[in-house]
Amino acid sequence: MxxxxxxxxxxxxxxxxxxxxxxxxxxxxxxxxxxxxxxxxxxxxxxxxxxxxxxxxxxxxxxxxxxxxxxxxxxxxxxxxxxxxxxxxxxxxxxxxxxxxxxxxxxxxxxxxxxxKKLGIPGEEEYWSKGVSVCATCDAPFFQDKNVIIVGGGDSAVTEAEHLRNFAKKVTIIHILEELTATDPIKDKILEDPKVEIIYNSTLTKIEGDGEKATKVEIEHQKTNDKKTLETDGVFIAIGxxxxxxxxxxxxxxxxxxxxxxxxxxxxxxxxxxxxxxxxxxxxxxxxxxxxxxxxxxxxxxxxxxxx
Ligand SMILES: Cc1cc2nc3c(=O)[nH]c(=O)nc-3n(C[C@H](O)[C@H](O)[C@H](O)COP(=O)(O)OP(=O)(O)OC[C@H]3O[C@@H](n4cnc5c(N)ncnc54)[C@H](O)[C@@H]3O)c2cc1C
The missing domain is CATH 3.50.50.60 (FAD/NAD(P)-binding domain)
Incomplete structure (x- = not known):
């Protein structure tokens, strides 16, 4: 045949x-x-x-x-x-x-x-699409007047921040390094915005919630290993x-x-x-x-x- x-x-x-x-x-x-x-x-x-x-x-x-x-x-x-x-x-x-x-x-x-790319930490899968997102263009309107966390410090992270700061009450960027690696000019606007806080040298170690949605994260300082918990309504993973x-x-x-x-x-x-x-x-x-x-x-x- x-x-x-x-x-x-x-x-x-x-x-x-x-x-x-x-x-x-x-x-x-x-x-x-x-x-x-x-x-x-x-x-x-x-x-x-x-x-x-x-x-x-x-x-x-x-x-x-x-x-x-x-x-x-x-x-x-x-x-x-x-x-x-x-x-x-x-x-x-x-x-x-x-x-x-x-x-x-x-x-x-x-x-x-x-x-x-995912973080591979506890709670990430459980709260995927229940407060954990990878797309601010898609999901930012769901976070009107809420507190959100962005994980990352490159161009994706600042782009996500640019979308989110138009909706959220507060945007906290958690970045593993000492300074943002983003090269996009949006970075300057993000750095100047009082609504945006950047926590450097830190990484997420855990996402927790109430079973329905994410409500807090644990972060760890890369140098001191100090851990602290932050309350949040949403976690945007922007690590590429x-x-x-x-x-x-x-x-x-x-x-x-x-x-x-x-x-x-x-x-x-x-x-x-x-x-x-x-x-x-x-x-x-x-x-x-x-x-x-x-x-x-x-x-x-x-x-x-x-x-x-
Ligand atoms: C959580 C989440 C929420 C999102 N929300 C929105 C939203 O609200 N609105 C919006 O517009 N966009 C949203 N997006 C983005 C949107 O989903 C993507 O931009 C879109 O799906 C890309 O479509 P695609 O067809 O290029 O690829 P994908 O959707 O990535 O599909 C790729 C396909 O290729 C197949 N594939 C991969 N490798 C192989 C292989 N080796 N052999 C055979 N098949 C293979 C996979 O099985 C899959 O079917 C979201 C994305 C995510 C992750």
């Missing part, structure tokens, strides 16, 4: 991958989507989403299951598997999966997103993200942090390989922008297949 060659394999089932699936499915391209370890992507780990147009409020999990159903109904085949490696040295391209499949494809859309691109090593161009480098529009350094969402976009990092990129990658991919 001749080897089956997929027109497009989409890797990842977050907003970027599923939107690409909807577009290519509706265009009768019969895309195959490999959903990975986190079906539905990052949004399935949150509770309320209030910035998805058309839904004033929707649970993240529900939104993503709606999107998955939509992609399937549009003609996108979805399989539960994880990509371990891809070979782009010759066409058709080969996609290797954890369940030892070797799939061939004329084109690929990479939508594997990024993972927020890691793009999910390990399986792409030596196959396409990545930047120094591992994000995919886009060439023209959504094209990568390999012909017929496109990228969409947080896997290349370290600036906007929103569901709507990931979906937008998914749409763009699908249209670019369709054009590429049409030219072939």
């Amino acid at each position: 001749p080897e089956k060659i997929e027109k497009t394999i989409i890797i990842g089932s977050g907003p970027a991958g599923l939107t690409a699936g909807i577009y290519l499915g509706r265009a009768k391209q019969k895309p195959l989507l490999i959903e990975g370890r986190q079906p539905g992507g990052q949004l399935t780990t949150t509770t309320k989403v209030e910035n998805w147009p058309g839904d004033k409020e929707i649970q993240g999990f529900k939104l993503m299951m709606n999107m998955k159903e939509h992609a399937k109904n549009s003609g996108c085949e979805i399989i539960s598997d994880t990509v371990t490696k891809i070979d782009l040295s010759k066409k058709p391209y080969t996609v290797f999966t954890k369940s030892e499949k070797e799939l061939k494809a004329e084109s690929i859309i990479i939508a594997t997103g990024a993972t927020h 993200m890691k793009p999910n691109t390990e399986f792409l090593k030596d196959q396409i161009e990545l930047d120094e942090y591992g994000y995919i480098i886009l060439k023209e529009k959504t094209s990568t350094s390999k012909e017929g390989v496109f990228a969409a969402g947080d896997v290349h976009d370290y600036v906007y990092k929103q569901a709507i922008t990931a979906s937008g990129f998914g749409c763009m990658a699908a249209l670019d991919c369709q054009k590429y297949l049409g030219k072939k």
Whole structure:
């Protein structure tokens, strides 16, 4: 039997991958989507989403299951598997999966997103999305007139502080070093704002709560090892993200942090390989922008297949 060659394999089932699936499915391209370890992507780990147009409020999990159903109904085949490696040295391209499949494809859309780095401390998982957040753009309005803590001292931390200081009563930044490492000019505004307190040389060791939401944290001074407890309404972890691109090593161009480098529009350094969402976009990092990129990658991919 001749080897089956997929027109497009989409890797990842977050907003970027599923939107690409909807577009290519509706265009009768019969895309195959490999959903990975986190079906539905990052949004399935949150509770309320209030910035998805058309839904004033929707649970993240529900939104993503709606999107998955939509992609399937549009003609996108979805399989539960994880990509371990891809070979782009010759066409058709080969996609290797954890369940030892070797799939061939004329084109690929990479939508594997990024993972927020976590602190790995007690209480972090328990209060995830119950006061513990990684996205001030998404969650700042929930903290109107509240006290919040930001963990970190780089550009992500000052950007989170910039969002939060417009809502919160007080913002406390806990930073492990002696001074902020952020280079973003926002840093100066943060340093001058009397609403923002910065506690240097300190790190979080514990998050505690009342079972429903986070209410306090324990911090430890790096030099004296002194510990103290701070009351809080929210904890924003801003210690960076890691793009999910390990399986792409030596196959396409990545930047120094591992994000995919886009060439023209959504094209990568390999012909017929496109990228969409947080896997290349370290600036906007929103569901709507990931979906937008998914749409763009699908249209670019369709054009590429049409030219072939
Ligand atoms: C707690 C939290 C709350 C958030 N709240 C909001 C919000 O309210 N509003 C908003 O707009 N944004 C929010 N965001 C941000 C938003 O979730 C992301 O910007 C968006 O999900 C990015 O979409 P994506 O499709 O690029 O990637 P992701 O959602 O990260 O999805 C990546 C997908 O790739 C798959 N994958 C990874 N590696 C592999 C592999 N090797 N093989 C196969 N598949 C793989 C995963 O299983 C997953 O399905 C939030 C994020 C978090 C973490």
